[in-house]
Amino acid sequence: MGKYIGESVLRKEDPRLVTGEAKYLEDIQLSGMVHAVVKRSDYAHAKIKNIDTSEAEKVPGVIGVWTGKDFEDVNPMPCAWQAGGVDNNANTPRVLEIDKVTFTGQGVAVVVAEDRNIAEDASSKIVVDYEELPTVVSAEEAIKPGAPQLHENAPNNICMEWECGNQEGTEKALGEADVVVKEQLVNQRLIPSSMEPRGAIADYQPATEEFTVWMTSQAPHVHRLLATAFVFGIPETKMRVIAAHVGGGFGCKIFLYPEYCLVAALARKIERPVKWMETRSENFASTTHGRDHVTQIEVGAKNDGTINSLKVTTVANLGGTLSTIAPGIPTTLYGRLLSGTYKFPNIYCGVKGVYTNTGMVDAYRGAGRPEATYVVERALDLVANKLGMDVLDVRRKNFIQTNQFPYLPADGITKGLTYDSGDYEKPLNKALQMFNYGNFREEQKRARDEGKYLGVGFSTYIEACGVAPSAWIGVGGEGWGAGLWESANIRVHLTGKVVVTTGSSPHGQGTETTMAQIAADELGIPYEDVEVKYNDTLGTPFGYGTYGSRSAAVGGAALFNAVQKVKQKAVRIGAHMLEASPDDVVFEDGKVSVKGSPDQAKTIQEIAGAAALGYSLPEGDEPFLDETAYFDPPNTTWPFGTHICVVEVEKDTGSVMVKKYLAVDDVGNVVNPMIVDGQIHGGIAQGVAQALWESGEYNESGQLVSGSMMDYAIPRTDCLPSFELDRTVTPSPTNPLGVKGVGETGTIASTPAVVNAVMDALSPFGVTHLDMPLTSQKIWNAIQS
Amino acid sequence: MYPAEFDYVKVSSLEEAISLKQQGDENSILAGGHSLIPAMKLRLSTPKKLIDISGLNQYKNISNNGSHISIGALCTHKQCAESDVIQQNCPALSDAASVIGDPHVRNKGTIGGALAHSDPQADYPGAILALNATMVVKGSSGGRTIAADDYFTGLWETALGEGELLTEIRIPVNPMNANSCYVKFPQPASRYPYVGCGVALSSSGGNCSDIRVGFSGVGEWAFRDAGIENALKGQALNSSSIAAAAEKAAEGKAVLSDHFVSEEYRRAMSKVFAKRAITKVS
């Protein structure tokens, strides 16, 4: 280990973030820029009969009003994931809908005006004549006979039916089990709620037919590719995409949205820069949502607690149209995780992806893996309850053992991917050193006698980060329409100062810092000498962006490899400068020195200078230290750990208080402990929020009733205790850094720990399962009955 | 925010505000702005002119006049929460003020604005009813006072006349008001109350000699709960009498249900919080 990796180095990005100097999309002003406001449908399912824009056009300051018919030459958004091996009946949004809308909040017209207020005023004067159609908002209802049909190419509203594992074998094993537990588990819809909503600005140069588009993006290169090759049908070289500072994404900014392409189309039409920035209300209605599964589970177990079978059938609500990777979330990222940390011998998962008259559902922090972890960790508790066993005994009984790695889960559910490394007892044992389980059970008993209801919940989870390799995840594999490698470039300038560019696209995670730590350590230079640049297709190598906890495990590894290339060249040039053979020198602590004579050395700065000048180079070497690496991991990484949650349920009101939250995570090697802890903190908060508070809800006519911060309960600091964190370190063999990834761990692990804790608290009332969010009313009702 | 177009005047006297308000219903008084501006942002409210009274410093004082506590309509929630005078003489009001929204809201929002706005979910009304407060209002034809019991008249409705401004809230100084409290069960997203219960109680020799109970957030508008009051008046104060009285909460009243909670649950919680509030002052 070097000087920086493993240290809580302060974040490079913080000075500009905490002083408010960082420029977000809304801060960008271009000369001559005009403002777009999208008129959105008030109905969840309706034919668009006519749109009267005449009054809006008359408002002074309005430049133009357009409807979907004006953009018939612009293709619909692409769906970039065809769930592997099955037909996906894809229906995707257009920049503006032309004939019909399938959820409230879809764009049907746009006003462009000299200022935003004028555009808002004019937008309210557009009159849309709709023919209302019957609506369906629940995926289970949508697949029933007689349900309203949303799309001609999707009979019974089914987008796709996908499965993994072995149905026959699993059913047979269920038949042979001593006990079978059946339950319906609802994983409710969530609304990502990033601090910054979405926005985009487009500028168009008619002479060269080139676009520059700023967008709130987690993946600028991918957005450019999709917008050019699929939506506009132009070479991708004709568009530059820049993500300004991005105020959080949690997944919802991975996707290519209609509005991003709409501003580009408008800029081309009117030859002026066009800005669009959504309001919080639009964000609730029109940005993608997450989760929304209804799942039936059947778990078979032997009397000793050994689980012999898990059968899972899920109906996944995908919304009115498909977002960019919607079909991949409830399939690959869900079904393939259903073995958890356990050696289940028989597994089957069948999934139906369904259209309904609701907002689009796609990846949200964790994306499929929280849903899977919820199923597995709830299943373990339900089995323990049924058998009257301790929840930890059942977990230990079924853990994959350390000598089983690399472990291949049963029934091909991971389609050949093995768990890279693990030791599942280790974080559990460490957590139990921090939390005295025996004492707690006694305290719980005493408290119950006093009318206080305490509960403890565990989640001994697994997750998957940096999903790869490309051929596995891609076309012909799992169905993602591209690759999932990552890139990095490193240039050591004449002065020895370093610029790293990455295809990762950080938006708050601290990747600028961790990348600099990696480069500084590997080159043996001061951390301050490294600048990390990203989020601009011009000047960064093509890369897939930041999501799926991949930036360290894939992007960081690409950087590591790029630095190795620079080091190899530096060794050759340094040896040349020292008049030694490259075989006779070593690179250490930022210096190339002759083996055995450390005084005979050239610093990396001296070598960089010589390389940049190019006056005297080894034969065959080009000037400058400038190397790019593309890293396609051989496998996904598989972080794991133990989360413990203690709650108290107030009998009178049904309110839940989180009393204690403890997490021991194993995310492989840790580059920056402070950043890792920060990611876990935020993740836990979001995961607890799903368990207790958040819920995206539509009424029967498809109106979003949780469409504001008054109605959608995001977590606040005063709702949460101080988290107690620790970790174990099991390096991942899948990348040279040995890191596993941490961006989503907290969200994936925490939700079932909280629900398990509440169910434990409610056990005296005979309650074994309630669906999330565990609102006070729901719990009170359960206690009453 | 992108509200509909509006004009704005910052007035230097109450008279100016009253006369501007008289010029049209579409003109709106602006105090702390923490109910009006969110509504304008969503264009649920589209006033033609904002009459900003926030510079009228004479309505920002809290004082004890011997017989009553006088609270200027422009006192912020923070002032009301932190005032010694209020904490000592009518703690139900400081309790309510201290649990409104978050620090931003409490620093800007005013008691006058909250009571004029009369959101069915607002906190103050339950306390105001329990404290038997009096609203002092002024219009073009002069001033008048309105008793709390007559003030809340319907959903979003008060006894304030068109063109009338609320200038002061008066709370009687007496031992009963000094023995008061407000408890709240907040909705997790908005933190407005599912149930807010204000209680003022006087006792002698362990018996309840008088009690006033006001509920916020439970019905379409805030109400006094005679059922509870009658059940407890004259009774010995103990856990069973309090529990029995609390059981009467919201009896015969229409109780709200919404996206978050059912009528049944809100009713049940009214009982729980009435019991907690009464217990606290017994």
Ligand SMILES: Cc1cc2nc3c(=O)[nH]c(=O)nc-3n(C[C@H](O)[C@H](O)[C@H](O)COP(=O)(O)OP(=O)(O)OC[C@H]3O[C@@H](n4cnc5c(N)ncnc54)[C@H](O)[C@@H]3O)c2cc1C
């Ligand atoms: C995020 C948030 C959370 C909140 N949470 C709570 C909560 O938990 N509990 C709660 O009770 N409230 C809550 N509120 C509302 C808050 O208390 C407001 O401050 C209050 O309702 C209005 O007071 P104001 O001074 O801000 O009035 P304004 O918004 O300025 O005005 C409100 C209305 O009253 C009228 N008005 C104002 N002053 C007078 C006057 N003196 N005479 C006549 N008419 C007048 C205005 O014309 C307007 O119609 C919250 C608000 C926000 C934004």
